[in-house]
Amino acid sequence: MKALLSARGLRRSFGHIRALDGADFDINPGEVVGLIGDNGAGKSTLIKALSGNLALDEGEITFDGNRVNLDSPGAATALGIEVVYQDLALAPHLNAVDNVFLGREKPRPGLLGKLGFMDEKRMRSEAADAFLELGATVRSLSDPVGAMSGGQRQGIAIARAMNWADKVIILDEPTAALGVVQTKNVLDSIRRVKDRGIAVIFISHTMPHVLEVCDRVQVLRLGRRVAAYERGEATAETLVGAMTGALDMDGGTK
Structure with a gap:
């Protein structure tokens, strides 16, 4: 299946800090993809780039097979990409x-x-x-x-x-600080979004939630994608090992 949204070789530095160091990412239509990584792995920088909120130093983003320049949030919105940030960005x-x-x-x-x-x-x-x-x-x-x-x-x-959104929704820690019932509603919502054919990027530190709703999981570490798993290929321990560097790309212990 041709990827709906794809990123290749993304690089972005803030002074001497390299937040993205050749990061890759891809998601297909109607797919839930978990994007995980420890603090500082580059998740926030990546989703800002994919949503038009951050300029890149290098790299290529394609949408539906065509190279795009996401130079503003409006450019992403025009493609049908919406983001739910951790702070929700609601007017109280x-x-x-x-x-x-x-x-x-x-x-x-x-x-x-x-x-x-x-x-x-x-x-x-x-x-x-x-x-x-x-x-x-x-x-x-x-x-x-x-x-x-x-x-x-x-x-x-x-x-x-x-x-x-009619193409992609990016959810940044949507279950953080929620109770059990509220969390279940959010995870059910993700399934409903998927059933509409919309791709969902699910960012979370809660491994059981990632394993429950995601079709694939991609792991960032030090600004790069270091592992990618299909549903059923990984456990919570495997994902944590990839995040921390305890496992290599082939899943072996270092």
Whole structure:
């Protein structure tokens, strides 16, 4: 299968620190790929490059077989790539509907839309449909999201990404600091996204979650991809060994 999103030989330095040192990555349509690595492995730098938030020193990114220049978040969004960052990037004073459509508000038809009036009824309906499809528990569409639980806010952020992405969603530690029930909802959401044919990049330090939902796992260490596993090929111990350098590329102990 031809990769939907592919990166080859990505390099990026910050002063004397080389965050990416020839990193590779690839993901196919409708696939969940785990991206793991210890702190400082280059995960955040890689996803910033793939989402148009960071310029590269070297390397090539291709999308659907064509080389692309992701020089801004808008360039990534235009390709159907959305990111849910660990801090969620929600506006806490706005409600769930306003957060889903933040920066993408739908104007009313006709003259009222030209005068700046928003189609609040339509946005509310589409947001409710997005939450329903995701299985997200959002107790109120009118309360500010800052007053909601971590699980509800996580659901809103993922629903927003699902509502706009039609190719790739990048999830940065989506289960961090969530309870058992909330975590299950997020993992179920990832499966629903996959069933829609959208590719999901799942970044997590929680190995059981990675093994549960991912079709493949790619491991970064010191700015490079050092291992890649198909579903069923690795255990939590194997993944940790690859992350720390205790295992070589062939899975042997050093």
